[in-house]
Amino acid sequence: MNITIGVDVGGTNIVCGATDEAGRVLRKLKRSTEAHTGHEAVLGKIADMVRQIREDLGEDYEATSVGVGVPGLVDPRAGVSKFAGNLKWRDIPVVSLLEQQIGLPVFIDNDVRMYIYGEAVAGAGRxxxxxxxxxxxxxxxxxxxxxxxxxxxxxxxxxxxxxxxxxxxxxxxxxxxxxxxxxxxxxxxxxxxxxxxxxxxxxxxxxxxxxxxxxxxxxxxxxxxxxxxxxxxxxxxxxxxxxxxxxxxxxxxxxxxxxxxxxxxxxxxxxxxxxxxxxxxxxxxxxxxxxxxxxxxxxEQNDDAGIIGSSLYAAHRSKSI
Amino acid sequence: MNITIGVDVGGTNIVCGATDEAGRVLRKLKRSTEAHTGHEAVLGKIADMVRQIREDLGEDYEATSVGVGVPGLVDPRAGVSKFAGNLKWRDIPVVSLLEQQIGLPVFIDNDVRMYIYGEAVAGAGRxxxxxxxxxxxxxxxxxxxxxxxxxxxxxxxxxxxxxxxxxxxxxxxxxxxxxxxxxxxxxxxxxxxxxxxxxxxxxxxxxxxxxxxxxxxxxxxxxxxxxxxxxxxxxxxxxxxxxxxxxxxxxxxxxxxxxxxxxxxxxxxxxxxxxxxxxxxxxxxxxxxxxxxxxxxxxEQNDDAGIIGSSLYAAHRSKSI
Known part of the structure; x- marks a missing residue:
């Protein structure tokens, strides 16, 4: 079964979840962000979480792409976090750095757009x-x-x-x-x-x-x-x-x-x-x-809307490539 | 040479003009609307003006479609003027009535959208x-x-x-x-x-x-x-x-x-x-x-933006059909 993985990066926590094509959450992990450790450590943590989720789900589930919602100003075309105040990120090439570690196509966008995208496609705006x-x-x-x-x-x-x-x-x-x-x-x-x-x-x-x-x-x-x-x-x-x-x-x-x-x-x-x-x-x-x-x-999905949106967004973007 | 024709229907005047693909006005006519004569008379007048322009331009110019900008509430998909206060129109099937008389594909939209469309495509927003x-x-x-x-x-x-x-x-x-x-x-x-x-x-x-x-x-x-x-x-x-x-x-x-x-x-x-x-x-x-x-x-085209927009809109819509 094909799945995608959504990541919601907040100032306090990172939530990472796998969903099916309908946006149902199959598995979810949460860890504290610890932004003070710097962007490389945070991105390393995200890659770990993605790896963990794929392991937990086992071989019946095939992850095809990863969506990452980041607060602040994001350039989704370039795959860059332009500015995220609470993460202290500026011009971080999130997509290229994560793709190297994860080995799957990664897509990023602003966390609010990810959240609303999830609600629009699989939540209250369906x-x-x-x-x-x-x-x-x-x-x-x-x-x-x-x-x-x-x-x-x-x-x-x-x-x-x-x-x-x-x-x-x-x-x-x-x-x-x-x-x-x-x-x-x-x-x-x-x-x-x-x-x-x-x-x-x-x-x-x-x-x-x-x-x-x-x-x-x-x-x-x-x-x-x-x-x-x-x-x-x-x-x-x-x-x-x-x-x-x-x-x-x-x-x-x-x-x-x-x-x-x-x-x-x-x-x-x-x-x-x-x-x-x-x-x-x-x-x-x-x-x-x-x-x-x-x-x-x-x-509808107030708690999970971030990961659902990021996951469905990754599924959508990878189809349109 | 292929041309399209744009019509701007106002409460006071109807302006009708033929443009080339770049939105250059080749010929233009203006008549008073006389909305009190009713929608059939006004649409008849529009058909006459379109006929006149085609005649004036002669056989070297081939009109392919007509765009009509109407004030008020318009349903561009259905081709209907839902409500135009200053014309006293309500639920007038402009597109079907005009196509019968003109024999070309006709597209309508709200006059402001036509105006801004023209400016966006061939005017200040180019x-x-x-x-x-x-x-x-x-x-x-x-x-x-x-x-x-x-x-x-x-x-x-x-x-x-x-x-x-x-x-x-x-x-x-x-x-x-x-x-x-x-x-x-x-x-x-x-x-x-x-x-x-x-x-x-x-x-x-x-x-x-x-x-x-x-x-x-x-x-x-x-x-x-x-x-x-x-x-x-x-x-x-x-x-x-x-x-x-x-x-x-x-x-x-x-x-x-x-x-x-x-x-x-x-x-x-x-x-x-x-x-x-x-x-x-x-x-x-x-x-x-x-x-x-x-x-x-x-x-840029304050005076002619209505007809230019309507004309270019017709060209655009007829391509996407």
Missing amino acids: GYEHVLGITIGTGIAAAIVNGGELYYGHKAMAGEIGHVRMDGVDEDCACGLSGCLETVASASGMVRQAKKLLREGRASVLNDWFPGDELERLSAADLSKAMDAGDALASEIIVRAGELNGRALAAAAMVLSPDVIVVGGGGALAGERLLAPLRDELYRLLLPDFREELKVVTA | GYEHVLGITIGTGIAAAIVNGGELYYGHKAMAGEIGHVRMDGVDEDCACGLSGCLETVASASGMVRQAKKLLREGRASVLNDWFPGDELERLSAADLSKAMDAGDALASEIIVRAGELNGRALAAAAMVLSPDVIVVGGGGALAGERLLAPLRDELYRLLLPDFREELKVVTA
Whole structure:
């Protein structure tokens, strides 16, 4: 049986998984990235993981190619990671270095595109021709899949919806701009907002849950819990994040007219707390013809979408060569 | 010599022109639309104009297909004008009705897509892979051309940038929403703003130029003239329109990463008066990587872009059948 292998390289963990042609995960491994060990060590670890998975699956399974999703700026044609801040990579020829070690065709792309590709082909976007996907996590990014093909744009830079300037937002962003969507509407942005407001003395159950220095441990999941406990501050932050995402998506949707918007990433784990205000704001701002037609769904494979997408992307790319 | 014929159907005039494969206009005709006569009469007129052009060009030129750009909502696959407000058309099977009369393959699409297609293939966007075009006229609309192919999205509704909600704008729009970009940043929107502010008693040289009821005759070109005469009101309106267009384009550009933005339509005739603030605001809001790469140009064939685009589109579509 032919399989492909998908790798999702994050700042914290590397996940590596084999899937069949339908994107079903047959076997999966996870190891810590340890980015400080340098790109050669990290790529060596990836090659080891791929080797391990092939061994574990045995001779009945024939791996044909490997897809690797890397954060940051990627040149998928050249096979190069142009810049990945949390890995401290710059201009790393990932494809050639990995192909030498693995002996299979390797394809790389940006992790968000891999994730959304998987959702478009084998997840929540399955069966739709025009898919607009957004991942709400540490940052916010989008990817577009039309008729099964990822859209890249100039220098493969398409998808930077997280840096669209939002009115009423004035936080400085790491990118150098200010008021970017992701400064307040990403999972990290929500946590940052909460910490700031709590330090300013805002009343919240979170003051009891995270007294003093423990506030550093606050996560987006804690905000969801606080909202469920009726906390006004948590609710305000999550609802606002939902609305801002809805607003940015409305602008993108009117230009692109997707069939469906897939919402994924860690932030999507907030579920309806975030999605209800997102949907309300999105539909409020859409032209009637769009409002009636456009669907909004959450990612199906939130945990495995990265490896499934990378694996299916490798299968797709190796067919088109 | 093989030629194709492009038709641009507007609420006021129909323009019909024959072009060679490079988009050079060989012959052109213009007649008033007289939409009140009904769609059969208008389509009959188009067939007449096509006949006339073929006759005028003589036997050395062989027309192979006809492209027709129609305002409003078009289903290019079915060949149907779904809705064109200023023509009072709804679900008119333009392609089949015209093919019966003309005896050549006919292709239709939305007039903005035709215009931008022409600019992308044979105008200011020539040589770029990813073109984002915007027309600033009665309304504001966008079209996307990637690798020589128009992007349509769900139900061919992509491109509605004119209805993106802009902060600080609260005008009601004919579409039913409010705060839409085109309510203040289109050519008509600028004129509407000027009339409103003048009626509210704002000081301006336009009060002298258009006393009393003559204000009705105010055009976007008059605003440009007033701005050149140092008029603060006209300048404020045009600069704001430029900035708002720049802002909407920045959001679209970060999601799409085009190589080039082509600005066309009657509003583009304001030239640098509008384009300088558009560019300033656009570049201010772009991520550095985009700022360094993205070009902004004005349409080359402003007058003939509609017929050139329709003609080249027909040539392209008939090849792909």
